[in-house]
Amino acid sequence: MPHPLTRTTLFVVIAAAHLCAIILLLLGKSPAVPGSEDRTLFVFDVAPQPPPAPILSTPPKPKTIDLRPAGGSPRPDRVVTPPADARPPTRFDTTLTDDAPPAPIVVAGDLPGTGIDLTPGGGRGDGTRNGSGNGSGVGNGNGEGAGAMWIGADWIYKPVRELPYYWPRAKEARRASAVVALDCVLPKPGKPERCTVVGERPVGLGFGEAALGLSRHFRIRPVTRDGKVVRNVTVRVPVTFKTPYVPVP
Template sequence: MTDRASLPKIDRAKGVRIGVWTFMVVVHAALFAMLGLVNPAPVQIPAMPPLFVTLEPPPPVPLPPPPAEPAPVAGGGAPAAPSRVHLPVKPPELPPEIIAPPKPAPTQPLIVGAAPVATPIPGMGQGGEGEGTGDGIGDGDGPGRGGTPPLILKGASTAEILSIVPPEARRARQAGRASINCVIRVDERLDDCRVVSETPVGFRFGEAGLRAAGFFRYRPPMTASGRPIEGQRVTISVQFGRQ
C-alpha cells in the first residue's frame, strides 16, 4: 500500500486546485437554479398619450432688398439751361377803321390878308412886294463863305491807345471800335465829346474812345481871311486791336 506522504508534492497541490474549482462550479450552478425558480413581478409600463403632428407650411422667404442707387458724382458738365416756352408773337392790333361820314365837311373859304389873331402854326399866305438896295464888306459865316475846312494835326498813337484799352476787352482779347463826336476848340483841342457808336457792345469801347479824344489835335475851320471858326463838330474813329 502506497503512503500518501510519499506522493509527490506536485500532484497533491494539483488535486487541491481541481477540488476548489469543482466546488465553485457547483455553487454557481445552484445559484442559477434558484434564480430561475423565482418569477419576478412584471414591470408595468405606463401608457403614453397619442402624439398628434400638425404639418405647417414653411414661412415665406423674404425677397432680397433692391440694389442701392449709386451716389451722384460731384462735378461733371455744366447744369442744363432752363427750358423756355416760346409763345407765338402776337400780331399788332390794327387801328379801328374810320368810316367816312356820309356828308363831307364844308370847305372853309380862303381868306387873303392878315389874321386878327396870331397862330403857332404858320399858314399859307401871300407876301407883299418891295424894293430895296444895300452894300457891305466883311467875312460871312454862312454857307458858301469860303475858307478852309477843319484839319487833323495829330491822332492817337499805338502806345496811347494800348494804355486805355478797357480791362474787359483785354481779358477777352476782343478787338473793337468807337466813334466819337466832339467840338473843335480854337486851341486845337476837342471838347464836349459824346459817343456816337461802339462795336461790339459790352466791352466799354465807348468810354475808352472818350479818353482817346484827348490825344487828338484838330485845326479849326478858317474863314477866307484866316479867322478860326469855333464850335465846328467833327467825328473821329478809334480802332482798338486784339490784345
C-alpha cells in the first residue's frame, strides 16, 4: 500500500505542471519542443553560357585587272562643255537669206499706233553665183546669176478696229504701252494658226493674252520663194500697244 505522502506529492507535481502549461498557453507561447531545426533546401537553375560568336573569315579581295595598254596611262576623256543658253534677242526682226532654213521665222510687220498700226514688213534677198562657159576654144568666165528670192510675209488685213475690245482690263494697263511678239504658223494665205507668245514687255499686265486674242483677226499673206508660197512657215508678228488714254491734268 503506497505511502499517503508520496501520493500527495505526485498530485501536487502534476497539478503544478498543468498550471504552467495553462499559463504558457494564455501568454501565447507554446512550450519548446526539442528537435532538430528544419533547413530549407534552395534549388537554382543555372543557365548555360552562350556559345562563342562565330569568327567571320575575311573574303579575299578581288584581283584588279589593269586594262591600260602598255607604255603609259590612257588619255583622259575630253570634257565637252555645252554652250550657254543664248539670250533672247532684244529685237524681233529676223532677216532671211538664201541659205535660210526650210521653215524660216519672218516678220509680218509691227503694230504701233493709237491702237495698232500694222506696218507691212518683210524682206527680199538676192544672190550672185559664179558660172563658167565653153566656147569654140577653152576659157572660163565669171557671170552673175539670180539666186533664190525671198519675199517676207505681209498683211492682208490689219485688225486695227478690233484692238480696243482686247485691251487688258487691269487698271495698271490703261496708261501703259507694251510690245508683244507672237509666233504663228501660216499654212496658207489668210488666218494663222497655233500662235504663241515669245516675247512681252512689260510682263504681268495681260498684254500677251490680249495679243493672242487679237490674233484670231490676223489675215497674213505668206512667205514666197521664187514666186511660190512657202507653206507652214512660222511667222513672227510683233504687236505694239500704245495707250489710247490721255492722263487727266
